Amino acid sequence: LKKFPHSWIDVHTQLIRQIKAYKKEIPCLYLASPLAFKIVETDGSDIGYGGILKQLVNDKEQLIQYTSGTCNSAQKNYATIKKEISAIVLCVQKFQSDLLNQKFLSCCQLRFSHSTLVVHYWLIWEYSYINKALTRIT
Structure with a gap:
C-alpha cells in the first residue's frame, strides 16, 4: 500500500x-429484567434452528x-x-437463565395446520420435563 x-x-x-x-438501524440488546414478561421466538428448518429472546417493557418489545x-x-x-x-427446546435451554421461574410466551414460525400439533407435543414435553424434575427432587 505504501508503494501504490x-x-x-x-x-x-x-x-x-x-x-x-x-449501523444506526441495528437493534440494541437490553439486559433482562426479572419483572418483564418474556417472549421466545423460534424457527427450525433443514439447515438449523434459531431463536430470539425478547421482553415486554412499557408495551414495547426489547431484544435480550x-x-x-x-x-x-x-x-x-x-x-x-x-x-x-x-428448536423450541434448544432455545429454551439456551435462555433458561433468563426464563427460570418466569412465565413466558413461546412463538414458532409454523403454518396454521401444524400449530395444534406443536401445542400438543409441547404440553407432552412440558409434562414429562416436570415429572423428571419432580422425581429427582423426591
Whole structure:
C-alpha cells in the first residue's frame, strides 16, 4: 500500500455513509429484567434452528438474546414438526437463565395446520420435563 496508495474517491465516501446509516438501524440488546414478561421466538428448518429472546417493557418489545445452531445429519431427517419442537427446546435451554421461574410466551414460525400439533407435543414435553424434575427432587 505504501508503494501504490489508493486514491480516495466519492464512491468511498458514499460507502462509509451507508455503513454508518446501517449501523444506526441495528437493534440494541437490553439486559433482562426479572419483572418483564418474556417472549421466545423460534424457527427450525433443514439447515438449523434459531431463536430470539425478547421482553415486554412499557408495551414495547426489547431484544435480550439471540441463538442459533445447525442440524446434524440425524436431525435433518426429522419431520417438520419435530424440527420446530427441537428448536423450541434448544432455545429454551439456551435462555433458561433468563426464563427460570418466569412465565413466558413461546412463538414458532409454523403454518396454521401444524400449530395444534406443536401445542400438543409441547404440553407432552412440558409434562414429562416436570415429572423428571419432580422425581429427582423426591
